Amino acid sequence: MKLFLIASLAILVLASPSHQSEDTYKACHNNFEIRPNICEKFNFISSEEAVQKGCVTPTNGTTFYDVSDLPQVNIEPNTATIASLITNVFEDGDVHFAYASCNNIQDMRGFTSGYAGFTTGTGDSESLIDSFTTTSPNNKLASFLSNIHEISQLPHCDRRSRGDTSKLEGYCEAWKQEACDENSGFAQLQKDWVFKNYMIPSARYAAQSGIYSPLGQAIFYDVIIQHGYQYVEPDINIVRLLTLTGPRSSEETEQSFLKRFLTTRRELQCCYPDNVWPASATRSEDLLSLVENFEYNKNLDVPIKLNNFGRTVTGHEDFNKDIKRCV
């Protein structure tokens, strides 16, 4: 999932210079200038090797960390909405949810589609379409399931075969039709899946650090969407970021902890040895400026300004359909 998210950001950088500076390192200057005393702690060797290193074969039938020991949490509906909108701006450049997107972005994850970059090569599309087919057996994606199940049986490290889309002809058309059909429930299902599998776990990681403010929950959500919580990607996941940030002491304020957490994240983005992650440090910069004004922004009940992206999230957006792609 993550690679789609950052690759789409790269496309955004290329396609819309008005949202992003052409400078890949725009948010990596001054205190975030790449230098050994900042970057050493991440121990990146090279991005190619990092990918190899990340090729851990799962043995317990999941690529995710066990979160069952994390505290249970409550997420207010307004927090879920605003957090999703903020991350959507970072991922897709505006506040219209990308339910109907679908491309093979050549990252060896097959087709990448929808609101959270579900991919045919990594199992999340499979899980989503499986549950869609349970409630709507005649949906247009159901016929792809047997080939997607076959892909899931392939060895995890065989990225080339997992990313092969040659047996999935017509998948993107079917995806778009279902996502744009207001009666299919597919857009809503995508949203529910992300809530359950990303929003809730992210808020539970936040609670583990004593973070309960809506702004804090939104920050953890954005981090988990971009960095994941998969032990098969040990270099960059949220658990590593939290470890490198260090625990929150009982005297430390939420604001101070969030500042340290986002600073570590922005350093990681800037230090990562490719041209894609450093460009994404602009989102950390925007979140850091929200944290600077913590008292004002903490409840996400004011217009949320995302300066690097030229967008303001208000909560009045249409988040039920992909008005950009479904016309």
Ligand SMILES: *[C@@H]1O[C@H](CO)[C@@H](O)[C@H](O)[C@H]1NC(C)=O
């Ligand atoms: C699966 O196993 C890995 C590796 O031992 C572990 O880190 C992870 O938490 C486990 N996930 C679940 C959901 O049990």
